[in-house]
Each structure stands twice: as structure tokens, then as C-alpha cells.
Amino acid sequence: MTNAARARRPSHGPGSLLEVAVTEFNTRGYDATSMEDLSRAAGITKSSFYHHFAGKEALLRAALERAIDGLFTVLDSDGARTGSPLTRLRHIVRGQVEVLVAELPYVTLLLRVRGNTESERWALERRREFDGRIAALVREAVEAGEIRVGVEPALAARLLSGLVNSVVEWARPGPSTLPDDVARAAFEGILPAR
Amino acid sequence: MTNAARARRPSHGPGSLLEVAVTEFNTRGYDATSMEDLSRAAGITKSSFYHHFAGKEALLRAALERAIDGLFTVLDSDGARTGSPLTRLRHIVRGQVEVLVAELPYVTLLLRVRGNTESERWALERRREFDGRIAALVREAVEAGEIRVGVEPALAARLLSGLVNSVVEWARPGPSTLPDDVARAAFEGILPAR
DNA sequence: TAGCGCCGACCGAACGATCGGTGCGTCGTA
DNA sequence: TACGACGCACCGATCGTTCGGTCGGCGCTA
Known part of the structure; x- marks a missing residue:
């Protein structure tokens, strides 16, 4: 071309x-x-x-691919592969929020697909894979003794993903301290009592 | 009749x-x-x-009303109106998760409406009201010195709602310790470091 | 208790509107 | 003149909705 x-x-x-x-x-x-x-x-x-x-679904597919690519880029970054499980987890949470804000409309769309078409089912599967990687890391951090075991690691991973992903509901594009804020809320409590 | x-x-x-x-x-x-x-x-x-x-939207409306009613019932309960702001907040979070599980399909539907029809816009408005009540309570708890001010109270309220609402993505009906687990995650951290 | 009239539950067929998608011609530029 | 960008008119399919009508059990009356 x-x-x-x-x-x-x-x-x-x-x-x-x-x-x-x-x-x-x-x-x-x-x-x-x-x-x-x-x-x-x-x-x-x-x-x-x-x-x-080519059609309506091609649009959807392109958008979903962009969102998925952004998310997996976080998992492939240096900070997500080196250091202790807890350090890596914190890095991923911050990175995930960054991508979420940078690619806001695409990730928003991704988080709403229901699996009606082939593209949606593909996206759902990739999301499952992403969440699985995070859940595995949570388990590692618990086994390494870095994290208190208040609840099941699997439940904690789900709540963590839910917290992070909920950001798309109200986030606005542009620079902010949001990644750090969300990470702090996740690891130290949203509303920690004095 | x-x-x-x-x-x-x-x-x-x-x-x-x-x-x-x-x-x-x-x-x-x-x-x-x-x-x-x-x-x-x-x-x-x-x-x-x-x-x-009467039609497709009437079905939607009936379902949304059921979900909204369930949520506001929590705000009207005794534990949500007496005691310190932090105590009331904890009670509401637990109650919200309970309703969420008990009325799972209805609340799930509620949390996905986009505002295309009149019924959806009505539901969106009621949700905004519900979230506003919680945000006000968070502010009270901060002003009362019961909660550490790590982030803005408004942001904390949004993250709290996001965490709680994300439960519909994977919850299953039936009795569980979920309400307490979610409350603990919200107030003490999902993944608190040792 | 036999007969009648009524009504709620349900169905088949069709409505106009809108859906995602296409065939073919026109325009502007290199 | 060749080609990419674009629009008009239109396609079959499906959408939510409506209409005319059937069926069978119940209450009322004689």
C-alpha cells in the first residue's frame, strides 16, 4: 500500500x-x-x-481487538514479569487502569459484550484468559505469604477485577492519579477504618 | 375481583x-x-x-422496578439509619450484596441498562439517587474521622459501588458468606499486605 | 343439575417499520 | 482514463405489535 x-x-x-x-x-x-x-x-x-x-460485526471485532491488545500489553510489560507476586500484581493493576483510561471507549465496549456473535465469544474467552492470569498471580502472592488470606484467593481476584473494571463506568480521559488511587484502594481498602 | x-x-x-x-x-x-x-x-x-x-418495554420496566425496590429497601432498613456513619455504611454494603444475590437476575439487568427508553432512563435516575445516598454517607464517615482519607470521598464512593455491583458478574444464588466477605474487602482491602 | 353466557388464556396470520447489507452509478483527483 | 470515495435506491429478513378468532372452565339461573 x-x-x-x-x-x-x-x-x-x-x-x-x-x-x-x-x-x-x-x-x-x-x-x-x-x-x-x-x-x-x-x-x-x-x-x-x-x-x-465489511459490516457491523467487523467494526465490533476491530474495537474488541484493540481493547484486548491493550490489556495484554500490560501483562507483557517488564514490571508484570519481574519481582515478587505482590509487586507484579500492583504494577498490573496500575497498568490496567492506565490502559482502561487511555483506551476508554474500546475497553468499555469490551466489558459489555454478552457473547451473541463469534467475535464476542472470542473476546469473552480472551477476557477469561486475562482474568485467569491475574487470579494465578493472586494465588501466588497468598502462597508467598505477602497477602493476608481474609477470603478465598479466587474470590479476591474476582473482586479485584470488578473493582478495576468498574472504573470505565465514570472515568474520563486524560492524565490523573487514578492508577495509583485504584491500586491503593485495592490493596489497603477503599474505606479503611482508622 | x-x-x-x-x-x-x-x-x-x-x-x-x-x-x-x-x-x-x-x-x-x-x-x-x-x-x-x-x-x-x-x-x-x-x-x-x-x-x-403490554409490550417488551413493560417487561423491562417491571423487572427494573423490582430491582430498584430491592435496593432501596436496604436504605430504609433500621441498620441503615441508626449508628455511626461507618456502621451504617457497613450494614448497607452487606445488605446490598444480599439483595444483589437474592434478586440476582433483576439487579443484573438493572446494572446493564443504557438509557435508550423512558423506563431505562427512569432506572438510571433511581440508581444515581441510590449511589448519591451512599456517597453522602461516605462523606459523613470521613468528616466524622472514622475513615482514613486516602483518596477523595467521591472517588471512594464510586469504587465502593463498583466493587459491590461487580458481584453480579459471577455470583450464584443461595446462602453464602458473600455479604461479609465483600464488606471486609471494601473496608480492609481486597488484598491487604501483611 | 342442566344449560347458557361469559371471560381469561391462547393461537395463527398479518401489519408497518426497521434491520443489516448490496448493486450500480457519479464525482473528483492523479 | 483509472480508481477510490461516496450516495441513491433497493433487497429480503426480522423486528415489535395487533387483530380476529378458538377453546374450555366457571358462575348464574331455571
Whole structure:
């Protein structure tokens, strides 16, 4: 592909169309958003949309892949693979919140899929894998004696994921102290008594 | 209306139909579930469904009201209105988890509405009210010096709600120690370091 | 207690609207 | 003139909803 071909008339590149689509999906929900809604929001006709994407599910798939890629990048970073289980866990939580904010609309969409289509089931499976990696790390930290065993490690892992993921419900893009705040809440209590 | 008239032939009461519908809604998502899906799951025809409910949204509305009622019942209980802010907060968290498990499918549906219809916007507004009551209580507890101010009270309230609500993603009905476990995680940390 | 009239529960068929998707022509630029 | 970007008109399928009608058990009356 030549640069000229890519930049010919990029008034509506696939990238910007995907962004528009994901925003609409998050506002109305994927199933409740029609292709006509999308094209209206993008300022082109429905058929023009099909010039850039194979279909509605292709849009969803692209968005979900972007979210999944972001999340797994956190697991592959240095801080997630070196050090004690607890240190790695803290690093991952911070990184996960960072990705969550940086790729907010994409991750938001990911966290809402129900498994109706093949793409959604694929995303669900990858999420399961991600959560499984975290649960394993929690178990390691407990076995290493770094963490108090107040509840089952499996339950703790689920609550941890729930806490972190709930951030998409109200987070706003831009720099903040959110990653550290969430990590502190997770490891020292959201509302620790004096 | 006589009792005999009401109990004439209750093979498919509105109650059981609602239960079936909510289950389907949670599996596929509200918008992705057709009235034909519902009637197939209920064992009656689509048109028969309209004999018991005014329409698809009426089903949603009934389910959302049930969930909302359950949640606000917690706020009205004795333990939520007497004692120190921290004590009341702990009581509410436990009670909220209890309702969440007892009315699992209804609350699950509630936590997924996006505001597409009038009923959904109503439910969203009630949820906002509920969360506001909790946020106010968190602020009180901080001002009373019962809680350490690690993060902004407003942020802490959001994380608290996120933690509690995330339970619907994996909870199973039936008795358990979940309410206490969640409360402990919220106030003492999900993964407290030794 | 026999007969009648009523009503709730239910169904098959169809409605207009909207869905995701397509075929084909036009426009602008290289 | 070749090609990518785009729009108009339209497709079959499915959506939520409605309508006309059937069935059978119950209460009332004679």
C-alpha cells in the first residue's frame, strides 16, 4: 500500500470511523445501534460505511481487538514479569487502569459484550484468559505469604477485577492519579477504618 | 375481583413470564432478545405474551422496578439509619450484596441498562439517587474521622459501588458468606499486605 | 343439575417499520 | 482514463405489535 493511496482523501479513514462507531456503541449499546445511526454520526451514508468496513460485526471485532491488545500489553510489560507476586500484581493493576483510561471507549465496549456473535465469544474467552492470569498471580502472592488470606484467593481476584473494571463506568480521559488511587484502594481498602 | 377469578388457570402467570424474560434478557442482552425468543423460552406464542404484558418495554420496566425496590429497601432498613456513619455504611454494603444475590437476575439487568427508553432512563435516575445516598454517607464517615482519607470521598464512593455491583458478574444464588466477605474487602482491602 | 353466557388464556396470520447489507452509478483527483 | 470515495435506491429478513378468532372452565339461573 502506498502512502498516496492511504492519504488520498482521508476525510473519513477507517480509524476515525471506528472511533465514531465505538462511541455510538457505548452510548446506545451495540445491538441498539443501527448502521444508519453510525453513518449519520459519521456524516456519510450507510453504503459508504460499507466501503471501509465489511459490516457491523467487523467494526465490533476491530474495537474488541484493540481493547484486548491493550490489556495484554500490560501483562507483557517488564514490571508484570519481574519481582515478587505482590509487586507484579500492583504494577498490573496500575497498568490496567492506565490502559482502561487511555483506551476508554474500546475497553468499555469490551466489558459489555454478552457473547451473541463469534467475535464476542472470542473476546469473552480472551477476557477469561486475562482474568485467569491475574487470579494465578493472586494465588501466588497468598502462597508467598505477602497477602493476608481474609477470603478465598479466587474470590479476591474476582473482586479485584470488578473493582478495576468498574472504573470505565465514570472515568474520563486524560492524565490523573487514578492508577495509583485504584491500586491503593485495592490493596489497603477503599474505606479503611482508622 | 374474586379469588376464584384470579386463580382460574394460572399455568403461565405474569410472575413466571417475567422470570423467563429477565433470564433471556441477561443471557442475550435486552435489545438482542426478540419477543419470539421470549415466547419460545416461555412455551407460548408471541401473541399470547401480549395478553400478559403490554409490550417488551413493560417487561423491562417491571423487572427494573423490582430491582430498584430491592435496593432501596436496604436504605430504609433500621441498620441503615441508626449508628455511626461507618456502621451504617457497613450494614448497607452487606445488605446490598444480599439483595444483589437474592434478586440476582433483576439487579443484573438493572446494572446493564443504557438509557435508550423512558423506563431505562427512569432506572438510571433511581440508581444515581441510590449511589448519591451512599456517597453522602461516605462523606459523613470521613468528616466524622472514622475513615482514613486516602483518596477523595467521591472517588471512594464510586469504587465502593463498583466493587459491590461487580458481584453480579459471577455470583450464584443461595446462602453464602458473600455479604461479609465483600464488606471486609471494601473496608480492609481486597488484598491487604501483611 | 342442566344449560347458557361469559371471560381469561391462547393461537395463527398479518401489519408497518426497521434491520443489516448490496448493486450500480457519479464525482473528483492523479 | 483509472480508481477510490461516496450516495441513491433497493433487497429480503426480522423486528415489535395487533387483530380476529378458538377453546374450555366457571358462575348464574331455571
